[in-house]
Amino acid sequence: MAGSSMNMVFDDIQGLARYAHGKLSATSFLLLDVADATAARAWLLSAPVTTAVPVSPLPETALQVAFTAAGLRALDVDDAIIEGFSDEFIVGIAADQSRSRRLGDTEGSAPGNWAWGGQAGDVPHLLLMLYAIPGKLDHWQTTVQGTDFEQAFRLRQELPTHSLGAIEPFGFVDGISQPDIDWEHKQTTNLHERDRYANLLVPGEVLLGYPNEYGRYTERPLIDPVDDPRASILPAAEDDPGVRDFGRNGSYLVLRQLHQEVPKFWQFVDREAGSDALERDRLASLMVGRQRDGTPLIPSSGDPVSNRFTFEHDPDGHQCPVGAHIRRSNPRNGDFPPGVTGLVSRLIRILGFGRNHPREDLVASTRFHRILRRGRTYGSLLTPEDAVKPGAPEEDRGLQFICLVANISRQFEFVQNAWSMNTKFAGVHDESDPLLGDRKPLVDGSATDGFAIPREEGPVHCLHGLPRFVTVRGGAYFFMPGIQALHYIAGQESVQRGAEA
Numbered sequence: 001m002a003g004s005s006m007n008m009v010f011d012d013i014q015g016l017a018r019y020a021h022g023k024l025s026a027t028s029f030l031l032l033d034v035a036d037a038t039a040a041r042a043w044l045l046s047a048p049v050t051t052a053v054p055v056s057p058l059p060e061t062a063l064q065v066a067f068t069a070a071g072l073r074a075l076d077v078d079d080a081i082i083e084g085f086s087d088e089f090i091v092g093i094a095a096d097q098s099r100s101r102r103l104g105d106t107e108g109s110a111p112g113n114w115a116w117g118g119q120a121g122d123v124p125h126l127l128l129m130l131y132a133i134p135g136k137l138d139h140w141q142t143t144v145q146g147t148d149f150e151q152a153f154r155l156r157q158e159l160p161t162h163s164l165g166a167i168e169p170f171g172f173v174d175g176i177s178q179p180d181i182d183w184e185h186k187q188t189t190n191l192h193e194r195d196r197y198a199n200l201l202v203p204g205e206v207l208l209g210y211p212n213e214y215g216r217y218t219e220r221p222l223i224d225p226v227d228d229p230r231a232s233i234l235p236a237a238e239d240d241p242g243v244r245d246f247g248r249n250g251s252y253l254v255l256r257q258l259h260q261e262v263p264k265f266w267q268f269v270d271r272e273a274g275s276d277a278l279e280r281d282r283l284a285s286l287m288v289g290r291q292r293d294g295t296p297l298i299p300s301s302g303d304p305v306s307n308r309f310t311f312e313h314d315p316d317g318h319q320c321p322v323g324a325h326i327r328r329s330n331p332r333n334g335d336f337p338p339g340v341t342g343l344v345s346r347l348i349r350i351l352g353f354g355r356n357h358p359r360e361d362l363v364a365s366t367r368f369h370r371i372l373r374r375g376r377t378y379g380s381l382l383t384p385e386d387a388v389k390p391g392a393p394e395e396d397r398g399l400q401f402i403c404l405v406a407n408i409s410r411q412f413e414f415v416q417n418a419w420s421m422n423t424k425f426a427g428v429h430d431e432s433d434p435l436l437g438d439r440k441p442l443v444d445g446s447a448t449d450g451f452a453i454p455r456e457e458g459p460v461h462c463l464h465g466l467p468r469f470v471t472v473r474g475g476a477y478f479f480m481p482g483i484q485a486l487h488y489i490a491g492q493e494s495v496q497r498g499a500e501a
């Protein structure tokens with residue numbers, strides 16, 4: 001196959017796994033249901049889905065497609081294949097109360113209040129993502145949809161998207177820190193521990209069918225070609241060449257529509273800052289962990305994207321509060337605390353001795369919990385200066401949060417639950433993520449609406465009574481297949497018919 005690097009086959013991978021399509025700032029995200037399975041498969045078979053093969057000059061349009069478990073069923077994919085996916089994908093993001101509680105999807109964010117995806121009948125079958133340079137989207141949409149589209153699909157909803165340039169609605173530059181996917185296989189997965197934080201991540205943390213950071217293959221549907229000769233169009237499983245890999249080069253895609261109350265955010269911070277604009281900016285940047293222009297609060301070593309830093313030399317959070325959004329969502333630690341290198345000190349650490357600092361060892365190693373973010377914003381721009389004015393319009397603004405992972409529970413759900421929503425994180429308590437927290441008091445009545453700002457020069461400065469700034473409006477777990485798996489899904493009936501003829 002063309003476009004391979006070592007054993008990566010970029011023409012079998014959807015482009016979104018490798019590129020954020022940042023230049024293609026006009027988007028249309030369509031939630032669709034299958035209206036006619038035969039017509040839908042025929043459309044999918046010829047859909048111009050964008051692959052991860054680099055193109056020069058950069059393309060002016062892109063198309064990606066992903067399916068829920070309900071969508072795969074509607075396209076007549078065998079139950080045996082669907083059962084090969086992880087439970088959380090099959091069950092879905094909203095069907096189980098305990099999952100909703102763990103994700104912080106309660107009260108205003110409870111699935112029952114979602115605009116889409118919250119109830120069994122509300123789960124869309126597929127997500128079609130169209131991207132284009134400004135001015136080209138309508139034409140691209142007409143080209144992509146062609147003539148049979150309306151017969152094949154029912155439009156459930158077009159999700160709002162609107163580019164604010166590089167910033168998200170609260171006004172901070174977003175999309176800076178991403179794991180660096182090791183497409184060239186520079187790093188071995190045989191290493192079972194890594195002392196230091198590294199940003200390089202094996203492809204198996206984003207794509208199915210490759211070794212993950214544990215050196216293992218994540219569970220996925222595998223098909224014996226003896227049972228299903230059509231499966232021979234799929235790649236062989238790397239770890240079991242006798243069977244075909246339906247998951248290979250595919251990725252789970254988590255989509256959550258997150259409504260952001262921009263005036264509420266800035267008016268709260270403004271009150272805490274005594275209406276001092278500089279102090280307001282400072283407090284808000286401590287909540288995020290970066291300044292509005294993206295500059296990290298920890299000095300970063302001359303890297304153009306300001307991402308080469310860890311929190312190793314700021315254990316108490318004097319520079320970047322331990323509970324800041326970026327520190328909770330990526331604590332940037334290695335498998336062992338700094339200084340633990342030799343076999344003996346590792347053993348001491350594994351047995352739970354030799355801790356120098358109460359926070360050490362409490363936070364899991366980051367490399368097993370990375371996510372590749374691909375979200376887009378919606379709603380109009382409201383600057384902090386305008387947002388603090390009385391009566392500032394509380395319009396519909398937010399983030400279509402999207403991330404790609406190979407394991408939804410170990411990556412997205414872990415970050416959301418164990419790090420963002422957790423009211424006990426790395427020694428901080430009575431607070432959860434300052435941007436995302438649901439602020440619900442715990443069962444024992446203790447508050448979760450604080451935010452601690454440790455200071456070198458004095459006692460910790462605590463903000464209290466943070467309101468909820470972000471509410472979930474919809475969401476679903478999708479699978480974004482590799483191109484061959486897409487063709488398998490799309491081509492099955494025609495092959496079946498051929499076999500019958």
Ligand code: HEM
Pocket residue numbers: 168169170172173174175176177178258259260288290325326327329330371398399401412415416420435436470
């Ligand atoms: C409306 C909701 C959200 C807003 C406004 C927001 C905003 C931001 C901003 C401004 C940054 C810093 C810029 C950057 O490094 O890209 C950031 C980083 C990040 N966010 Fe969020 N975010 C939101 C939701 C989420 C959610 C739901 C998750 C995951 C469950 C998440 C995970 C991350 C991660 C992993 C990083 C990078 C951290 C790092 O590696 O330093 N964010 N976010």
